[in-house]
Amino acid sequence: xxxxxxxxxxxxxxxxxxxxxxxxxxxxxxxxxxxxxxxxxxxxxxxxxxxxxxxxxxxxxxxxxxxxxxxxxxxxxxxxxxxxxxxxxxxxxxxxxxxxxxxxxxxxxxxxxxxxxxxxxxxxxxxxxxxxxxxxxxxxxxxxxxxxxxxxxxxxxxxxxxxxxxxxxxxxxxxxxxxxxxxxxxxxxxxxxxxxxxxxxxxxxxxxxxxxxxxxxxxxxxxxxxxxxxxxxxxxxxxxxxxxxxxxxxxx
Numbered sequence: 001x002x003x004x005x006x007x008x009x010x011x012x013x014x015x016x017x018x019x020x021x022x023x024x025x026x027x028x029x030x031x032x033x034x035x036x037x038x039x040x041x042x043x044x045x046x047x048x049x050x051x052x053x054x055x056x057x058x059x060x061x062x063x064x065x066x067x068x069x070x071x072x073x074x075x076x077x078x079x080x081x082x083x084x085x086x087x088x089x090x091x092x093x094x095x096x097x098x099x100x101x102x103x104x105x106x107x108x109x110x111x112x113x114x115x116x117x118x119x120x121x122x123x124x125x126x127x128x129x130x131x132x133x134x135x136x137x138x139x140x141x142x143x144x145x146x147x148x149x150x151x152x153x154x155x156x157x158x159x160x161x162x163x164x165x166x167x168x169x170x171x172x173x174x175x176x177x178x179x180x181x182x183x184x185x186x187x188x189x190x191x192x193x194x195x196x197x198x199x200x201x202x203x204x205x206x207x208x209x210x211x212x213x214x215x216x217x218x219x220x221x222x223x224x225x226x227x228x229x230x231x232x233x234x235x236x237x238x239x240x241x242x243x244x245x246x247x248x249x250x251x252x
Contacts (some may be wrong), residue, residue: 001163001180003202004249006235016238018043020149021097023142026107027079028055031157031210034226035233036102040068042234047093050107051077059170072096077132078107079126090141100145102237103154105135105179110210111171124171131175135182156183157234158200158248180248187246197234197245203229204252224252 022039026032027048036046040063050056053075063071076085093100111127112119139154146152161169162176169202181198187198205223212220232251235241 001248004247006232006251007250010231010235012042012231012234012238012239012240013180014042016042016234016240017102018102020238021045021047021099022102022104023047023049023093023100024104024106025138026047027059028052030210031203031226031229031233032104032106032204033059034067034230035106036071037062037066037068038227038230038234039102039237040071042238043069044102044237045069045071045097046071047074049074049076051075051079070194073231076139078130079109081134083137086137086141088226090145093142094145097145099148099152100142101149102153103139103142103146103152104237105138105154105156107134108157108175108210109172110214113168113172114170114212115168116170119170127171127175128178131172132178132182135179139182143196147194150195151239151242152196153237153241154183154186154196154198155233156180156198156200158183158202160202160204163202163248178184183248184246193247197241197243197246199241199245199249201232201236201249201251203248204250206251 022044024032024036027036028042028050039047048056048071056073060071060073109127109130112123156179159176161173183198183200190196
């Protein structure tokens with residue numbers, strides 16, 4: 001697998017996402033929060049999707065305080081959301097916005113980190129539900145809205161352990177391998193039939209709650225803050241990445 005990076009000199013113009021509507025999952029915290037803020041700062045109307053209303057409302061308020069376009073807020077738990085929930089969401093967004101210019105699949109569960117031999121089935125299923133099944137349902141429901149846009153971008157969040165298997169990463173690693181495969185299949189299907197591009201992005205070691213849980217002995221400050229890796233997220237979401245699809249990117 002060839003891995004791509006955004007040039008370190010990349011500087012997104014301030015109106016990169018002007019007039020675009022972008023849906024971000026896991027928008028209440030960490031990288032999702034930083035991406036939502038960054039997209040809004042560059043002109044996008046951001047649809048904030050997450051499971052914790054208080055966190056989403058805080059991001060909503062920050063965007064409005066910073067003078068960004070008024071965001072939308074969707075409280076939805078991907079672990080329990082049904083097919084109907086996603087279809088109803090798509091219908092609501094179609095009525096309000098008419099199209100979707102971008103979709104950032106950021107939400108994810110770490111789950112257990114233990115040998116496959118002793119892995120719990122319930123925990124395995126929960127990780128797969130959030131990291132794989134919900135991504136499929138959300139993507140499928142949003143495709144008509146994405147195809148209605150002049151140039152839409154879907155960005156899947158990958159991981160180093162979803163490109164090279166690593167002991168004890170269990171369901172999370174397997175789910176990220178599935179994410180890479182899903183992104184490649186979808187990109188191949190859409191490349192010659194629509195204006196929707198699809199890529200995966202590995203954020204790398206970043207100071208987030210998930211990273212701190214996964215590596216409790218690691219000093220958090222040795223890793224960049226989520227806001228510091230946003231150039232890659234902006235590049236893939238904005239029109240500077242037109243024509244790029246089916247690629248795997250590293251943010252660092």
